[in-house]
Structure formats: structure tokens, C-alpha cells
Amino acid sequence: QVQLVESGGGLVQDGGSLRLSCAASGRLFTVIAMGWYRQVPGKERELVARFTRGGTTTYADSVKGRFTISRDNAWNTVYLQMNSLKPEDTAVYYCNAVGPGYNGKQEVPTYDYWGRGTQVTVSS
Numbered sequence: 001q002v003q004l005v006e007s008g009g010g011l012v013q014d015g016g017s018l019r020l021s022c023a024a025s026g027r028l029f030t031v032i033a034m035g036w037y038r039q040v041p042g043k044e045r046e047l048v049a050r051f052t053r054g055g056t057t058t059y060a061d062s063v064k065g066r067f068t069i070s071r072d073n074a075w076n077t078v079y080l081q082m083n084s085l086k087p088e089d090t091a092v093y094y095c096n097a098v099g100p101g102y103n104g105k106q107e108v109p110t111y112d113y114w115g116r117g118t119q120v121t122v123s124s
Contacts, residue, residue, distance in 0.1 A: 001102075002026040002113040004095040009118030012085055016122070020080040022095035022115060028075045031099040032110070036069065036080045038091035038120075045094065049080060062088075085122045092117040 035050025049069035101111025
């Protein structure tokens with residue numbers, strides 16, 4: 001299994017920057033993708049940025065050119081550098097990892113692991 005712990009959220013002014021970190025542990029060698037999602041009350045969780053072990057990196061259109069996802073070589077830590085923040089970036093940000101896991105009924109090859117989230121608030 002995989003455990004994820006986010007840090008780095010907080011309050012920042014419009015145009016400011018924050019860097020989120022996600023500390024990952026467990027069976028990281030089985031993980032096939034990691035990334036960041038965000039959610040605001042009343043809306044579905046949405047992808048912010050993710051990368052796959054195959055080398056593909058994906059960004060939401062709304063953050064392209066402003067946010068950068070990175071990781072260390074061992075996939076122990078994933079970062080999200082957020083620049084030029086806007087009030088609409090305000091959300092709870094969640095770290096995600098995809099890999100084999102137990103879904104309550106059986107082992108499945110692609111199970112979503114989530115951290116508890118970290119609040120990012122951008123004031124106007």
C-alpha cells in the first residue's frame with residue numbers, strides 16, 4: 001500500500017507563490033502515476049497536474065504556465081510549485097498515487113491513493 005502526506009498549503013495574496021510537498025511511503029515501486037488534484041466545496045475533485053512512470057506529464061489548462069510538478073528520483077516526494085496564484089486557485093489540494101491496491105472487495109491493479117489534503121487560499 002501507499003501512504004501520502006501533503007504539506008505546504010496556506011494563505012497567499014493574488015499573484016503570490018506556494019510550493020506544496022507530498023511525502024510518499026510504502027510500495028512506491030508499484031506506483032504508476034502520481035499527481036495533484038484539488039477540490040472546492042460543491043464541486044468534483046479535479047486534476048491539477050500528474051506524471052506517469054511512462055514519462056507523461058499532464059497539466060490542467062487552467063494552471064499551464066503557472067504550476068510545475070516535480071519529484072525526486074525515488075518518487076518519495078512530489079512537489080507542486082504554484083506561481084502567479086489567483087483567487088480561483090483556492091481549494092483543498094490532494095496528493096494522489098495510482099497503483100495496485102485493495103478496493104474493499106479485491107486487489108485491483110489501479111487503485112487511487114489519497115492524502116488528507118492541504119488548504120490553499122488565495123486572497124484578492
